[in-house]
Amino acid sequence: MPAPPQFIKYVDDNANGFIQRLAKAVQIPSVSGDASYRKHVFEMATFLEGELQAVGAQVKRVPLGKQVLDGQEIDLPPALLASIGNDPKKKTILCYGHYDVQPALKSDGWDTEPFQLVVNEKTGQLIGRGSTDDKGPVLGWINILEAHKKLGLELPVNLKFCFEGMEESGSEGLDDLIKSEVGKGKFFDGVEAICISDNYWLNTRTPCLTYGLRGISYYNVTIRGPAKDLHSGAFGRTVHEPMTDLIHIMSRLVTPQGKILIPGVEDLVAPLVTGEKERYDALDYSIQDVEAAVGAPIALSDDKATVLMGRMREPSLSLHGIEGAFSAAGAKTVIPAKVSGKFSIRLVPNQTPDNIDPLVISYIQSEFKKLGSKNTLIIENLHGGKPWMADPTHWNYVAATKATEAIYNKKPDLTREGGSIPVTLTFAESLGVNVLLLPMGRGDDGAHSFNEKLDRSNYIEGTKLLGTYLYEVGSI
Numbered sequence: 001m002p003a004p005p006q007f008i009k010y011v012d013d014n015a016n017g018f019i020q021r022l023a024k025a026v027q028i029p030s031v032s033g034d035a036s037y038r039k040h041v042f043e044m045a046t047f048l049e050g051e052l053q054a055v056g057a058q059v060k061r062v063p064l065g066k067q068v069l070d071g072q073e074i075d076l077p078p079a080l081l082a083s084i085g086n087d088p089k090k091k092t093i094l095c096y097g098h099y100d101v102q103p104a105l106k107s108d109g110w111d112t113e114p115f116q117l118v119v120n121e122k123t124g125q126l127i128g129r130g131s132t133d134d135k136g137p138v139l140g141w142i143n144i145l146e147a148h149k150k151l152g153l154e155l156p157v158n159l160k161f162c163f164e165g166m167e168e169s170g171s172e173g174l175d176d177l178i179k180s181e182v183g184k185g186k187f188f189d190g191v192e193a194i195c196i197s198d199n200y201w202l203n204t205r206t207p208c209l210t211y212g213l214r215g216i217s218y219y220n221v222t223i224r225g226p227a228k229d230l231h232s233g234a235f236g237r238t239v240h241e242p243m244t245d246l247i248h249i250m251s252r253l254v255t256p257q258g259k260i261l262i263p264g265v266e267d268l269v270a271p272l273v274t275g276e277k278e279r280y281d282a283l284d285y286s287i288q289d290v291e292a293a294v295g296a297p298i299a300l301s302d303d304k305a306t307v308l309m310g311r312m313r314e315p316s317l318s319l320h321g322i323e324g325a326f327s328a329a330g331a332k333t334v335i336p337a338k339v340s341g342k343f344s345i346r347l348v349p350n351q352t353p354d355n356i357d358p359l360v361i362s363y364i365q366s367e368f369k370k371l372g373s374k375n376t377l378i379i380e381n382l383h384g385g386k387p388w389m390a391d392p393t394h395w396n397y398v399a400a401t402k403a404t405e406a407i408y409n410k411k412p413d414l415t416r417e418g419g420s421i422p423v424t425l426t427f428a429e430s431l432g433v434n435v436l437l438l439p440m441g442r443g444d445d446g447a448h449s450f451n452e453k454l455d456r457s458n459y460i461e462g463t464k465l466l467g468t469y470l471y472e473v474g475s476i
């Protein structure tokens with residue numbers, strides 16, 4: 001059953017109000033990975049709690065304990081568990097999203113202030129940190145509830161929400177909460193399917209439904225030697241330099257073509273099955289789409305299926321940064337005393353953090369040993385999550401397909417996403433129900449990058465899409 005026309009009209013008529021709601025959310029710099037921003041993550045939880053209550057949801061704010069971050073013990077932001085409707089004749093859908101964001105500084109390369117939503121009237125872009133990842137989609141659900149409350153319309157399903165503030169930092173504390181809320185009379189009791197809107201179309205034209213995510217294992221490799229930073233004139237070629245050791249190790253993890261050099265890691269990848277390559281060939285995608293999304297002609301291959309398989313069904317190892325390295329302007333002649341290299345591996349079936357971590361650790365230890373360095377090596381796994389795959393023929397996907405056709409007049413592509421939302425697998429396994437990823441934004445939104453945006457049309461049509469999906473579920 002399509003959504004009622006008055007719902008669609010309400011969304012169109014109230015688009016500016018919905019953009020104001022997004023502007024208020026973007027203004028709160030809810031960066032979960034930096035202890036000095038933690039108060040803002042709490043502020044964002046309070047904002048969202050208020051928005052949910054104002055549109056008629058019952059909200060429970062669940063503390064998740066503490067964590068150690070940047071050497072300080074601090075409170076984890078709360079999970080918001082909300083619900084609306086409890087009609088035994090209706091299906092019950094759980095919606096998950098996150099209210100924390102990646103860090104953003106104007107100096108990273110933003111053209112505008114990252115925490116002020118800028119509406120570009122010419123391009124229709126809503127620019128600001130969190131606009132597409134994941135504040136826009138989270139507020140899409142609130143917009144739907146507002147429309148139903150204001151119109152006096154009955155919701156077609158019972159809804160539960162789980163919104164967290166630590167997704168960008170490993171979802172600390174959430175797995176335990178989910179497991180503790182499963183069972184008779186608990187919060188997740190009765191949930192029949194899950195919808196997550198926290199990913200993107202493959203391109204800028206064709207909506208998609210996503211049935212797979214890569215997992216992740218994130219590492220921190222520290223090398224320390226001298227008791228303090230040293231003058232390179234006084235001590236160069238006199239001592240083992242931590243940065244030289246670290247660069248040597250980091251250069252032996254992955255080739256510039258993307259091949260992972262850690263023995264055994266690529267051997268665990270599930271083999272290609274008959275007909276699988278054809279599925280990648282059939283997706284609406286081109287090398288120009290990669291080039292447009294990254295802003296340069298630097299794709300690893302000219303073959304579309306090869307590029308898509310590299311993102312969707314193969315692991316990748318990315319080097320992220322070096323903490324402690326000199327990085328300011330000028331020409332400081334320092335030998336840093338302690339440096340930490342950060343890298344992560346995106347995991348695919350049949351890789352898991354449990355079978356990958358030992359391979360990574362023993363390889364780095366043996367490479368370090370070969371150096372004959374007297375410095376000290378420490379390897380830490382900062383966080384991890386397994387890859388996830390769902391059944392895309394389930395009624396949850398059928399409903400989302402119908403909704404996409406109703407709003408966009410197009411059949412959605414079926415995709416696997418290269419990113420990770422580790423809690424997806426926890427939900428799927430703990431609740432034993434189908435999970436659907438139904439994205440709002442486009443492939444060129446620049447999540448995690450500077451100038452992150454969500455197109456106005458994706459925000460507004462995306463709100464209609466999520467609402468229509470609920471009606472389609474309600475009539476299955």
Ligand SMILES: NCC(=O)N[C@@H](Cc1c[nH]cn1)C(=O)O
Binds near residue numbers: 134167418420
């Ligand atoms: N929109 C999902 C997303 O961006 N997920 C992050 C999760 C993550 C893992 N470690 C740090 N963040 C991703 O990078 O895929």
Ligand SMILES: [Zn+2]
Binds near residue numbers: 098133134198
């Ligand atoms: Zn996200």
Ligand SMILES: [Zn+2]
Binds near residue numbers: 133447
């Ligand atoms: Zn993200």
